[in-house]
Amino acid sequence: MKYLSRSGVTFLFLVAAACSFIGKEKPLVPLALEPGVKSQAVTLTEQGMQAYQAKQFDDARNYFSKAVAEAPQSGPAHYNYALTLNVMGDTEQARQQFMEAANLAPGDKVIWDSPALRPYGNPEAPKKKQPLGMPSTRPTTGVGPRP
Numbered sequence: 001m002k003y004l005s006r007s008g009v010t011f012l013f014l015v016a017a018a019c020s021f022i023g024k025e026k027p028l029v030p031l032a033l034e035p036g037v038k039s040q041a042v043t044l045t046e047q048g049m050q051a052y053q054a055k056q057f058d059d060a061r062n063y064f065s066k067a068v069a070e071a072p073q074s075g076p077a078h079y080n081y082a083l084t085l086n087v088m089g090d091t092e093q094a095r096q097q098f099m100e101a102a103n104l105a106p107g108d109k110v111i112w113d114s115p116a117l118r119p120y121g122n123p124e125a126p127k128k129k130q131p132l133g134m135p136s137t138r139p140t141t142g143v144g145p146r147p
Contacts, residue, residue: 029049034075082100
């Protein structure tokens with residue numbers, strides 16, 4: 001009986017430990033740039049990563065912004081900039097940068113599967129078209145005839 005109760009406690013402990021790992025997402029961290037980008041962009045990214053990890057987000061944003069300017073075709077550069085913008089609460093600009101990162105890195109599973117990108121949708125998803133004859137949801141200017 002004593003053996004069964006110890007086994008049961010051990011089992012419960014293992015289950016609890018396993019459950020604590022399930023559903024936990026990896027922390028979002030900036031990515032290294034792909035090979036072949038300008039060395040200045042790599043240096044700026046490394047400085048941005050250090051600032052990001054130190055939670056100096058203003059500095060990280062500045063470094064990552066400059067890295068994007070040096071390597072505008074780099075998906076990871078845009079992703080890093082987006083991560084920082086997102087942390088700082090600039091969600092609209094972050095959305096644009098996440099989408100740009102995904103478009104520039106179509107096969108990069110880290111970028112495409114990132115929980116940071118998830119709230120902004122799939123850049124490859126077709127835009128929903130409004131059926132003909134449906135009223136527009138755009139605001140009116142107050143000029144012209146009203147229905």
